[in-house]
Amino acid sequence: MIEQKTIPLDEYTRSPSYWAIVLRRFSRDKVAMFALAIIILLFLVAVFAPYIAPADPLKGSMLRRLRPIGTPGLPLGADELGRDMLSRLIYGARLSLFMGITPVAIAFVIGSSIGIAAGYLGGLFNSLTMRTNDIFYAFPSVLLAIALSGALGAGVTSGLLSLTIVFIPPIARVAESVTTQVRKLDYVEAAKASGANNFTIIRVHVLGNVLGPIFVYSTSLISVSMILAAGLSFLGLGVKPPEPEWGLMLNTLRNAIYVQPWLAALPGVMIFMTSIAFNLVSDGLRSAMDIKS
Amino acid sequence: MFIYALKRLIYVLPVAIGVSLICFMLVHIAPGDPLISVLPPDASADLREQIRRSYGFDRPLPIQYWIWLKNVFQGDFGTSIATGRPVVEELRKAIGNTIILSLIATLIGFFFGSLFGFVAGYHRDTVIDKIASFISVIGVSVPHYWLGMVLVIIFSVQLGWLPATGAGPGGSSAWVWDWTHIKHLILPAITMSVIPMGIIARTVRALVADILSQEFVQGLRAKGLTDRGVLRHVIKNTAPTALAVMGLQLGYLLGGSILIETVFSWPGTGFLLGQAIFQRDIPLLQGIILVLAMFFVFLNLIVDVLQSALDPRVQRG
Numbered sequence: 001m002i003e004q005k006t007i008p009l010d011e012y013t014r015s016p017s018y019w020a021i022v023l024r025r026f027s028r029d030k031v032a033m034f035a036l037a038i039i040i041l042l043f044l045v046a047v048f049a050p051y052i053a054p055a056d057p058l059k060g061s062m063l064r065r066l067r068p069i070g071t072p073g074l075p076l077g078a079d080e081l082g083r084d085m086l087s088r089l090i091y092g093a094r095l096s097l098f099m100g101i102t103p104v105a106i107a108f109v110i111g112s113s114i115g116i117a118a119g120y121l122g123g124l125f126n127s128l129t130m131r132t133n134d135i136f137y138a139f140p141s142v143l144l145a146i147a148l149s150g151a152l153g154a155g156v157t158s159g160l161l162s163l164t165i166v167f168i169p170p171i172a173r174v175a176e177s178v179t180t181q182v183r184k185l186d187y188v189e190a191a192k193a194s195g196a197n198n199f200t201i202i203r204v205h206v207l208g209n210v211l212g213p214i215f216v217y218s219t220s221l222i223s224v225s226m227i228l229a230a231g232l233s234f235l236g237l238g239v240k241p242p243e244p245e246w247g248l249m250l251n252t253l254r255n256a257i258y259v260q261p262w263l264a265a266l267p268g269v270m271i272f273m274t275s276i277a278f279n280l281v282s283d284g285l286r287s288a289m290d291i292k293s
Numbered sequence: 294m295f296i297y298a299l300k301r302l303i304y305v306l307p308v309a310i311g312v313s314l315i316c317f318m319l320v321h322i323a324p325g326d327p328l329i330s331v332l333p334p335d336a337s338a339d340l341r342e343q344i345r346r347s348y349g350f351d352r353p354l355p356i357q358y359w360i361w362l363k364n365v366f367q368g369d370f371g372t373s374i375a376t377g378r379p380v381v382e383e384l385r386k387a388i389g390n391t392i393i394l395s396l397i398a399t400l401i402g403f404f405f406g407s408l409f410g411f412v413a414g415y416h417r418d419t420v421i422d423k424i425a426s427f428i429s430v431i432g433v434s435v436p437h438y439w440l441g442m443v444l445v446i447i448f449s450v451q452l453g454w455l456p457a458t459g460a461g462p463g464g465s466s467a468w469v470w471d472w473t474h475i476k477h478l479i480l481p482a483i484t485m486s487v488i489p490m491g492i493i494a495r496t497v498r499a500l501v502a503d504i505l506s507q508e509f510v511q512g513l514r515a516k517g518l519t520d521r522g523v524l525r526h527v528i529k530n531t532a533p534t535a536l537a538v539m540g541l542q543l544g545y546l547l548g549g550s551i552l553i554e555t556v557f558s559w560p561g562t563g564f565l566l567g568q569a570i571f572q573r574d575i576p577l578l579q580g581i582i583l584v585l586a587m588f589f590v591f592l593n594l595i596v597d598v599l600q601s602a603l604d605p606r607v608q609r610g
């Protein structure tokens with residue numbers, strides 16, 4: 001007798017969800033996967049810095065100032081105060097990543113809330129918030145970040161605050177335009193007709209459709225944020241010495257380019273690597289989401 | 294077209310007022326008494342009183358803003374704390390140098406960006422496309438201030454070919470078009486051009502790929518047009534957007550030149566801004582930001598209007 005097997009209907013009828021497809025396409029993108037591996041590695045380095053770093057990043061010695069890369073006992077040399085360069089680069093990952101990612105993360109929450117509300121509610125509220133948004137958007141991002149943190153003074157908090165303010169307007173703008181598109185779709189109208197309130201409609205019908213694009217757009221800003229955050233410290237704003245942070249290290253080593261040129265360039269390599277990795281991951285996510293092509 | 298320009302102008306005015314409001318607030322978000330942030334540390338009681346009155350710090354904020362705005366329109370941006378000279382004077386000396394640097398950098402970036410973008414878009418999804426696209430990713434990812442340092446290390450420190458800092462011999466800040474001055478311009482301009490290059494390359498690649506996939510291109514080919522003939526049509530269709538992106542990039546560079554000008558000690562507005570921050574010279578900071586931001590706002594307007602003149606399809610509602 002042939003054994004009867006019941007197959008759940010689901011397995012045949014349900015096609016993989018949109019996000020499952022995106023994730024699968026993303027995981028097949030070799031360049032993006034490589035870049036993601038670099039980012040994960042950088043995070044691990046930041047988290048486990050005390051276990052990896054060979055020396056204390058703050059302890060200097062006047063006897064070994066500006067040692068070249070490859071000095072015995074100092075694999076990447078020593079900086080202008082005789083501090084171990086490798087350890088400072090490792091510890092530097094902590095503040096540098098924190099300063100680069102936090103503003104985009106906060107701006108993602110605030111910017112998408114503003115944008116979704118404006119896009120969904122429309123009308124006067126939309127005009128008011130989006131026109132205010134335009135004013136901040138009217139500044140070149142570097143200029144706004146520097147103006148704000150220049151006025152607020154150096155420090156981690158003012159750096160984070162300035163960068164967050166810089167990234168809210170572009171995110172809000174994207175959120176608003178995506179939400180406006182979704183709001184006009186028939187199923188939202190249907191939900192409205194069936195008596196759902198605004199909160200329910202946004203939670204059930206809007207968020208799921210708009211958060212993806214906003215998120216991907218926000219990831220493309222992380223690379224800019226990394227460069228800008230390090231740039232603020234490079235100008236003497238942002239992180240204050242003696243904390244190890246890549247932009248600040250680049251600043252304090254700038255005068256040493258005539259003595260130990262390649263040593264002075266090292267922190268920039270870290271900033272570059274991080275920023276390009278984030279850009280490649282973001283590009284990968286975007287093309288994975290573009291299923292039509 | 295004229296009506297569109299007028300509409301855009303009316304739309305820009307509230308933005309310009311908002312921008313001026315933010316610049317005005319910079320003095321007030323500075324920690325501590327605003328009077329202290331605009332006063333030199335060794336100010337006499339006399340001067341203190343005089344400045345308090347001219348800024349109207351004893352009046353309510355809206356009136357202070359009005360006084361400040363009136364002064365700005367009369368060309369009075371306040372006095373630099375560090376030098377004691379009017380902010381306008383400091384700005385006038387610096388702005389020309391920044392415009393020269395940004396303009397040259399934008400042109401270099403536009404040339405190479407369009408080249409890479411075209412090549413990548415034409416050979417979509419081939420190895421050539423991958424290489425050209427990778428170069429443009431590098432362009433948008435590289436911390437440009439660091440790239441400037443690396444170029445100085447290679448061409449000034451190691452090879453000794455080009456000067457590392459300044460805009461002319463002996464730290465002179467007046468620009469002249471001769472070889473000794475142009476030598477100073479090469480490294481900062483190349484460094485700066487990397488940003489627009491990456492962005493223009495990405496834009497042009499997407500545009501070219503999009504246009505080539507449209508039916509009219511197939512039509513042209515079917516009509517028997519050679520590749521060169523088709524290329525002419527593609528260029529005509531990409532030009533308005535590419536030029537608009539270029540115009541915006543010029544604005545970004547003018548406003549964002551501070552990091553590169555600091556690396557190269559290029560005597561422009563960015564370098565001045567760096568000094569203003571370093572010396573906590575808030576009136577100077579405020580003046581520079583206001584001028585650069587307004588420049589950007591109106592450059593946007595001009596780009597918008599020009600783009601719509603070149604390509605009437607893009608008029609924004």
